Amino acid sequence: MYAKVRQIASALVFLLSALISGPAAAWVEQTPKGLLSVVEVERDGHATVSHELVLEVRGGPLKTIELGTADADAEILPDATVTRAAGGIPIPLIVQRRADGTLGLEVDLPKGIRSGTYLFKVRYRTDLAGRGRFRRRASSVELGWVGPRLDAGVDGVRAIVRLPASDMTPRLPAVDRDDPDPGFGVMVSAVHHTPQGDEIELVRSHVARNEPVLWRVEASPSILDAASAPSSGAASADTAPLPQRLAELPPRAREPSWRWLAIALGFGLILAALVLLKDRLQRRADDAGRVLPRPLVPAPAWCRAVLAGGAAGAALVLGSELEEPLVAAALVLVAMAFASARPPRVERAPRGPGRWLSLRDEDAFVSRARPTASAYLDSGTLRGAALLALLLAAVVALALGELHRSPYRALLVALGGAALMPVFFTGRASDAVRDRVSFSRRFMRDLSRALRARVRAKTVAWGRVPDGSNDPDELRVLIQPKDALHGLVALETGLDAQRGLGGVVGVPFVIVRAKEGSPAQAALPRGVIWARGRKPDERVAILSPKLPTVALTLALVDKLLLLLAGQPPSSRRISSGNPAFTAKLGTVRSPAHAT
16 A cells, blocks of 8 residues: 555656746756857957857757857947758847856747757957057067857867958967967968958867967058057057966856855755764664664764765765766765665564464554654655655755756756665665564455455464563464364464565465374375474475465465365366466475474
């Protein structure tokens, strides 16, 4: 019943999460594939700048991107478009310039664009002379222009500078030993010197994430009017060294770092508290024995809690700063290792003497399980599943909150939530059978009701009560047929607890008690192994159904009653050694089953 409730609850949670997910909560990955910037300089010192960005989009929909330029006075021209690289109709872009020069490009489509490779084009005008982008050299003038910054590294960045016609071919400035602007990594790809104008193409093999690139070109002073040309003694914004000028560039708008640090710290503290709390709760004694936790990494609880929480917090911080998901995933795996545990071990005292007595159904089959505090950290209990669902809902809400700021950080939040799983799914107290009566009560109740409805025999609840106690420590169902072969004492059914791949599994068994050498003992197939029973002249055979279900256990009891009936069976299929006998022969458990 509980398994059905848990499956229905899981299905409802899944449907609810699917219904509340809006179209904006989508995963988007942006990878720049190339950038071309064209600067067309005019004689009055103004310039028309155009950018062509090739961007690979995965997921979607993508509505906006940012292009971090240093031209704070940009006048946007109304011809910005985005086109699929494979071919298609250009889609208009809505361009907004922020105070720091960053351009916000919004796709003018209700649903944005989805996976594919796209070409973004945007143009604007800027006053290079008015912003001090020219400086006078001995017999030339130098143009220094800062290219756009991108949120990811890109290979093969190019810049084309087109200048008015002059008597001097444009070139890269000469680099001296003490030159403050070395122009690292910039090469000349092509130069065109014509009477109509000059053009120089510059290439940078790789530009790192958020790196502003200074493109420098040396040309003739005649490219500028006398009013726009800089004087030899005038100071300009470009006379300072390159590191100082890049430091003075307006910073990109970013999420405050303290917020992300607080999220990472919260993840680490919650995971550390859960690891420490689970260890403390599992070490508390109960009536059936003492549960001993067995961590996967043999270390003190406080040490495992600190290392698990620290690794989870570091996964978010380093994963965000380095933008390396493999580093974050490796740290999350470390946190999960320190939070994981093997199935706990229950220490029990040896079972003392006792008596087998018939019990009333209300005394045998009514559950008296008392809730334990460790159940809140166990996915096998209703309280543990509810707490886990609450924590995962908080993780999903936090990831959705980060999605519109940074899809990558939203992915890190979801990845960090995986570190909570080992706390609830490993080292579960429900995997340790503290009380055999509570473990078998529901199965034995259902089996008893089915036997009384189908089997024509006396069926009673059968419990072993230790000396000096009023509560049974083992529960079975006793079956006494009215007309049976000579020597048959009774049949007993019970449930064993055995550990499987998915945890503890209940394995039913049927005990046949008969006198030694009696017809009842000879009626069973030859492959059955007999052991000594409670009395010297009693022998017992322990059989199990093919599958641990109530239906197959009931079918096994039916076949045994037919074999042990006083009247011969009407069908020849049920005979000694016949393959139709669907039971595991030769199955012998501990001697405690026979007593």
